[in-house]
Amino acid sequence: MxxxxxxxxxxxxxxxxxxxxxxxxxxxxxxxxxxxxxxxxxxxxxxxxxxxxxxxxxxxxxxxxxxxxxxxxxxxxxxxxxxxxxxxxxxxxxxxxxxxxxxxxxxxxxxxxxxxxxxxxxSAAPDAAVLVETEHFTVDLVAKRAVRDGRDVRLTPTEWHLLEILVCNPGRLISQKRLLSEVWGASQSNKTNYLRVYMAQLRRKLEADPARPRHLITEPGMDYRFENPARGSAAEGIS
The missing domain is CATH 3.40.50.2300 (Response regulator)
Known part of the structure; x- marks a missing residue:
């Protein structure tokens, strides 16, 4: 319980x-x-x-x-x-x-x-999986910390919630409805503009080329996923 x-x-x-x-x-x-x-x-x-x-x-x-x-x-x-x-x-x-x-x-x-x-x-993730490393940034799920080029990236709580959901589901499509519901609450599940703004902010802070993101991907129909092509197995085991 x-x-x-x-x-x-x-x-x-x-x-x-x-x-x-x-x-x-x-x-x-x-x-x-x-x-x-x-x-x-x-x-x-x-x-x-x-x-x-x-x-x-x-x-x-x-x-x-x-x-x-x-x-x-x-x-x-x-x-x-x-x-x-x-x-x-x-x-x-x-x-x-x-x-x-x-x-x-x-x-x-x-x-x-x-x-x-x-x-x-x-808490359920194995020790080896709580640190997600990409070519450009690292996400520590336990410390709730993102690092890029050796420096902490200051994320708002909303940005962190979005990032956490995505990196905990590597390679999986996450619907905009689920993201809006989990981060902003069920009553805000139609506020897709929120999602576009915050995803753009995350890309600016973490991606090497925000206009051509390699990790925080938008799919047709406005679903989202986290990809880690340089270290495909780094986030395995997180669910």
Whole structure:
């Protein structure tokens, strides 16, 4: 059973989340403050954390930093803070996703399932396969790090999510609907312009010739795949 830690001081929202998660066969623990959250995270080892930033005893950013120093568990922020600076601070501290309140419950659950799948894929991959090396760049799936020409490539969380899905499925066509659903949520599955923009950004950051990509390929019909012609077996075993 997938276990979720809900860190939220609003009792009504906690109740709604617990009911929705338990109805979908998730195990749920709830913490009303940061100190309780850190204690439960250590004791219960959740598979994903849903975290409000406005906690009564400490800022959620500090909770993220403390959790990230101890574990790679996916952390999804649920917050009423909409300023881009707040989002950047949370993501830079180690959060994997940021959802603003009020939110659609179905979309939140879809994002949660996607976060769990990504974590399971990374943990299930053999040690030799968590480092994907191409002729021009390297992707470390455990450290969540991309390197090109010996330098770290700064990727946004959205860019990383796209790249991770593709490199974990080498040579396989991934539909635009699946990518949109897993990265942006089911309600955004028709926003194909999002995908075009972010794939273009990834190519600019990683491909030697973004206009003629060798690794991040678009197929007719707008499906996508990751190819590694120079090191065809480097990513084998990742699924």
């Amino acid at each position: 997938t276990r979720v830690l809900v860190v939220e001081d609003d009792p009504q929202l906690v109740r709604a989340l617990v009911i929705s998660l338990q109805a979908r066969r998730f195990g749920v623990d709830a913490a009303p403050d940061g100190a309780t959250a850190l204690r439960l995270a250590a004791a219960r080892q959740p598979d994903v954390v849903l975290l409000d930033l406005g906690l009564p005893d400490m800022d959620g950013i500090d909770v993220i930093k403390t959790l990230r120093a101890r574990t790679r568990v996916p952390i999804m922020v649920l917050s009423a803070r909409r300023a881009s600076g707040e989002k950047v601070a949370a993501l830079d501290a180690g959060a994997d996703d940021y959802v603003t309140k009020p939110f659609n419950m179905d979309e939140l659950l879809a994002r949660l399932r996607a976060a769990v799948r990504r974590a399971e894929s990374a």
